[in-house]
Amino acid sequence: MKSTSSFLKMKQKQEPIAMMTAYDAPSAKAAAKAGMDLILVGDSAGMVVHGYDSTIPVTLDDIILHSKAVRRGAPDVFVVADLPFLTYNGEFSDTLYAVKRLMQQADVQAVKLEGGGQTLPTVQRLTEAGVPVMGHLGLTPQSVNVLGGYKVQGNTEETANRLVEEAQAVENSGAFALVLECVPRQLAAHISSLLNIPVIGIGAGAETNGQVLVFHDAIGFSDGFTPKFVKQYANVQHEIETALTHYVDDVKQLRFPEEKHTFTINEDMLGKFYGGIKS
Ligand code: KIV
DSSP states (O other), X not given: OOOHHHHHHHHHTTOOEEEEEOOSHHHHHHHHHHTOSEEEEOTTHHHHTSOOSSSTTOOHXXXXXXXXXXXXXXXTSEEEEEOOTTSSSSOHHHHHHHHHHHHHHSOOSEEEEEOXXXXXXXXXXXXXTTOOEEEEEESOGGGHHHHTSSOOOSOSHHHHHHHHHHHHHHHHTTOSEEEEESOOHHHXXXXXXXXXXXXXXXXXXXXXXXXXXXXXXXTTOOSSOOOTTOOOOOOHHHHHHHHHHHHHHHHHTTOSSOGGGOOOOOHHHHHHHHSXXXX
């Protein structure tokens, strides 16, 4: 299994880091087989799996359940779990409780938390306590109601400068990596070259140290909106809808099950159970 120092070395050797979200055992297994460097159990699960319109309703129990499944599917891959909304903005003991459950019960290697500013002491205290922390700046979906929507961040002089300062502060607080979401590629490139830790982009251009995508976006498993920064590698939604339509049709037309899908018992046995078949 890779470690935080593997990711640092990958950055130093300019070897791109491939990360993707996963929420269950089969998707984690597929990610592992594909050679994913690390898996994120993202709170995007709230939107792509649970049908919420934001990540805010996702709970610690939700992330633990998904993380346990991911761990079973990919026992040898470094797994990062998102700390859900408001689990790291209050008492540090509450944050420790959440992290302890994630690391001890779900066996994740690291946690990710969004924002700079007031979260920085938490990043530092967690790191000092032995918890690898991944930062997340730019578009931070848990703050969607403050940001006023899912929009590109850091596209003015003031916000770009603030983002650079926050990224440096996240690194200085001890984070082992940083996710940069939805920022102009030039700014992401600048931040990536400024920091020592790997910067993993999503909607942040090609000059970061790695990329992350949401599993369902990457495989086209949704009939909703697809952001501009997503490359769809398959159209699983279409495949599933076609398959299910065929199934319904087969059931209605009595084409399924066929003989090869059924079990039989020999007539003697049947006779013993039911006294034989009466026609
Ligand atoms: O929750 C998530 O999937 C994420 C990625 C978008 C980085 O945080």
